[in-house]
Amino acid sequence: MQKTLYLFANGKLYRKDNTICVEGEKEKKYFPVESVRDIYVFGEVDLNKKFIEFAEEKEIILHFFGYYGNYVGSFYPREHYNSGYIILKQAEHYLDSARRLDLARRFVQGAVANMTQVLKYYQNRGRDLEDYLHAISALEASLLSVSSIEELMALEGNIRRYYYESFNTILDDTPFVLKNRNKRPPTDPLNALISFGNSLVYTKILTEIYKTHLDPRIGYLHTTNFRRFTLNLDVAEIFKPIYADRVLFTLLKKNIIKEDDFETQGEISLLKERGRRLYVQEFEGKLQTTFYHRRLKRNVSYQTLMRLELYKLEKHLIGEELYEPFVSRW
Known part of the structure; x- marks a missing residue:
């Protein structure tokens, strides 16, 4: 079953092989890309073009929020299902x-x-x-x-x-x-x-x-x-x-x-x-x-x-x- 990743802490978000890696100050966590529906980013998170391309390929939406939880915007990948x-x-x-x-x-x-x-x-x-x-x-x-x-x-x-x-x-x-x-x-x-x-x-x-x-x-x-x-x-x-x-x-x-x-x-x-x-x-x-x-x-x-x-x-x-x-x- 797919789940939502909520990222509250500061850190990095990047691709590692076919997984999503979330790197914080003290630890790294890996999530199989097939298990992720979308990602909510609340903390100060660094990500690069390679990860955006990975998210687009795997049809994962990213939602960005300000420091105090105000909605900022979303990365909406190129549509795959539009008719x-x-x-x-x-x-x-x-x-x-x-x-x-x-x-x-x-x-x-x-x-x-x-x-x-x-x-x-x-x-x-x-x-x-x-x-x-x-x-x-x-x-x-x-x-x-x-x-x-x-x-x-x-x-x-x-x-x-x-x-x-x-x-x-x-x-x-x-x-x-x-x-x-x-x-x-x-x-x-x-x-x-x-x-x-x-x-x-x-x-x-x-x-x-x-x-x-x-x-x-x-x-x-x-x-x-x-x-x-x-x-x-x-x-x-x-x-x-x-x-x-x-x-x-x-x-x-x-x-x-x-x-x-x-x-x-x-x-x-x-x-x-x-x-x-x-x-x-x-x-x-x-x-x-x-x-x-x-x-x-x-x-x-x-x-x-x-x-x-x-x-x-x-x-x-x-x-x-x-x-x-x-x-x-x-």
Whole structure:
């Protein structure tokens, strides 16, 4: 089974025969290239052109993060699976305003359904979230009546505002408080943790897109422009609540990540290395967890679920089956 390499320490990354060598200050570790899905680089890591060529040959994506966990960018190897037919279908659905809006709405509907499932989970565990659930449900009913992407994004933004406000109720037995959602830069620990988790979901989806016929540059909810990738942002909307947010709640409610895992620089709140390591450990554990998939009638992992979602999207684009986003049942 392939796995993700997370590199937090400083060092070197290079090819050694048919393995990936990670050299730190005290030791070297070797990983068979066939066992590596992608690499997340957080530390100051040196690599050379030879290694980049090796990664391209073996279809390994590298995701780069700044010193405090902010996403910087990705090395996306030359596409091996792109299909001209699928790309044309992606473009057709983007250029046709009705079909684009339909797909974008489906992404938002999936996101809202999973946000609702998260809130219901904690409501069933004693949190008073009825007002938030009611407000979100009222706005959700308007999704079918929007007539433009701009209206859809504005409505989604209002829904997400109520959703994020509910975090304070869910986390009322912790020292963490979310006053407002601030992304660039995060102004408090909770914002820093939300942004870090979302970045992991964005990049995980990007890795999975690479293994399909889809082109990540053509999104629907997020406008396709000179930004390098947008489709992964669309699909990530569905998974952020059940991947990133559930991991966040687990870590904070169990007091695994603490206040001293953050530091403040001016008005910016930053997640320290220990916090990033703890988050990644819980996040990867979530991805390897399996559940019974009702439609497939078999157990699948959350890691596999992302690829399955992309296959459903491909079928929608070629007219085989209408895309229905995954909705968690628990």
